Amino acid sequence: MHVSSLTDREHKSLSVLELSLPVAMGYVPLGAVFGFLFVHSGGAWWLAPLASLLVFAGAAQFMVIPMLVSGASLGAIALATAIINLRHVFYGLSLLGALPANVFARLYMVWTLTDENYSVLTTMQEDVGDSQRLVVMALNHGWWIAGTLLGALLGLQLPLALTGIEFSLTALFAVLAIEQWRKNRRIAPFVVAFAAYTAAAILVPQQSLLVALALCMLVGLLLSRFNRKELCA
């Protein structure tokens, strides 16, 4: 793995800590809720952090708890996971040239490509070296596992005073959306996203994110066909 040079560090506009702390503010409490729910639904405590380590996909992990309780079939669990995480198929398209050379580093980055890590990676990719990107991925993975462990062991429920702290992930996405706009100065992605999400939320409220992303892909393909320059940075 290549060790990032000093110039990497000097040129990066957003520090590792600055990108990982907001994720911690969201992952630790949400992970704790997952761990708590999992144990209180009758799962062995150590299975909760194991799920967070291996699966590392928040929505799918929450979804599977009632399925495990009701004894759903493994096939149904597999199908539900595939539907919920299908959007991740599109994420790699922005990162094809951004994977580290080391095979294990490469595998780890693909394995941990959550919504949050994707957002952070695409914002960082031109600024930072492989090692720093891996540190952020691993830190974020660690927050999620640590939160899960806390919830599973201490039965930690979110203290009332902390209600709303999970908003930090929404705020992270909003901040990184602004940074994307700063990079490209194109308004089209945001207009398309708004129109697509509105349509998807009305037509298919249960799968609004996946359907909206598919619509965006379609519009993106059409736009790049007719007017490639409009889309590009």
Added chain:
Amino acid sequence: MIPTTFALAAICIMAAITVVLRATPFLASGLIKDRPIVASLGRFLPGTIMALLVFHSLYSASAVAFNWQAVVAAVAVVAVQLVVRRPLISIVAGTGFYMLLLNVTQGA
């Protein structure tokens, strides 16, 4: 009660499916990497996906009732980030503002 072996099997299957989905574009990269349309999509998608994730979390936060506090706080985050350009400040300030709004308006 969740049987441990059943849960273990489920976790392994979920992990395998998730990692395959995340790896798909990389596995196909030999076929798609040099297509201009993929490069163009790769640049179009990050802003789009980030915006979708904002809309989706606001929509999910409104599952029970319209969560105007989250919408107001999200607008505040965007405004702060446009001005100060420090992600941590924008996110902490916005999240604090959201928690305060919830407390004040819901008496939580």
